[in-house]
Amino acid sequence: MGASVILKDEAATQHFAMQIAAVARPGDAILLSGPLGAGKSVFARAFLRALCENPALDVPSPTYTLVQTYDAPLCAVSHFDLWRLGGPDELEELGWEEARDGIVLVEWPERLEDLTPDDALHLGVSVLAGGDRQVSIKGWSQRLDAAGLSLGPETNV
Numbered sequence: 001m002g003a004s005v006i007l008k009d010e011a012a013t014q015h016f017a018m019q020i021a022a023v024a025r026p027g028d029a030i031l032l033s034g035p036l037g038a039g040k041s042v043f044a045r046a047f048l049r050a051l052c053e054n055p056a057l058d059v060p061s062p063t064y065t066l067v068q069t070y071d072a073p074l075c076a077v078s079h080f081d082l083w084r085l086g087g088p089d090e091l092e093e094l095g096w097e098e099a100r101d102g103i104v105l106v107e108w109p110e111r112l113e114d115l116t117p118d119d120a121l122h123l124g125v126s127v128l129a130g131g132d133r134q135v136s137i138k139g140w141s142q143r144l145d146a147a148g149l150s151l152g153p154e155t156n157v
Contacts, residue, residue, distance in 0.1 A: 002136055002137055002138040003136075003137045003141075004134055004135060004136045004137060005134070005135045005137065006128070006132050006133070006134055007039070007132060007133040007134075007135060008132055010039070010042055013039050013042045013043055013046065013133060014042065014043075014045075014046035015046075016043070016135070017042075017043045017044075017045075017046035017047040017050065018046055018047070018050040019147070019149055020047060020121070020123075021046075021047045021048075021050035021051045022050070022147065023140070023143055023144065023147045023149075024047075024051065024074075024103050025074070025075075025103070026074065026075040026101065026102055026103060027100065027101065027102075027103075028103045028104070028119075028120075028121070029100070029103075029104045029106065029117040029119070029120035029121070030047070030103070030104070030105045030106070030120065030121045030123065031106050031109035031112075031116070031120045031121065031122045031123065032044065032105065032106065032107050032109070032123050032125065033107075033108065033109055033110060033122070033123070033124045033125070034124060034125030034126060034127075035126070035127070037127070038125040038126060038127055038133065039125055039127075039133050040107050040125055041061055041107075043123070043125070044059065044079055044105055044107065045059040047105060048070055048072075048077060048079060048105070051070070051072040051074065051077050051103065052070050052071075052072045052073075052077070053072070053073060057070075059079075061081060062079055062080065062081040063081050063083055063084065064084070066080060066081060066082065066084065066085060066090075066094055067079065067080045067081075067094045067095070067099070069099070072102075072103075074103075075101070075102040075103060076099070076101070076102035076103075077102055077103045077104075077105065078095075078099035078102060078103070078104050078105070079104075079105045079107075080094070080096075080099075080104060080105070080106045080107065081107045081108060082106060082107065082108040082109065082110075082111040082112065083107065083108045083111075085108070085111045087111075088111070088112060088113045088114065088115050091112070091115060096115065100117070109122075119139065120139055121137070121138075121139040121140045122136075122137070122138040122139055123135050123136070123137060124136040124138075
């Protein structure tokens with residue numbers, strides 16, 4: 001059973017991303033799906049800044065480069081934006097297998113197809129009528145609970 005979180009504003013999205021970053025470890029995959037403008041990039045920036053322990057880190061969108069890699073204290077973190085990916089075979093050229101040794105954050109994970117990691121954390125972002133964001137969460141339930149992120153069927157942040 002999955003949980004969901006309601007994020008009231010950009011600050012709540014950033015806080016949620018920092019909470020997820022705090023429990024991420026080498027070998028993890030965090031998959032962000034949702035429409036354009038849903039807040040995936042806001043989440044990604046906060047997540048990467050938290051892992052890199054640098055609140056001013058420049059985090060450009062990898063829309064055109066497809067992947068941007070950061071040297072975080074814990075391990076390498078690769079931010080993939082697969083919007084323009086021609087197919088899963090292109091992931092080999094981008095260093096997907098090597099990146100999996102660290103932490104991967106993937107926007108547009110639907111394009112991973114058969115390469116989707118079984119143990120990934122799936123975060124599906126949608127925009128609600130009033131502008132709030134709802135994030136559906138699948139995976140990592142025991143880890144999130146152990147970290148004190150008590151996420152019920154719907155939690156407001």
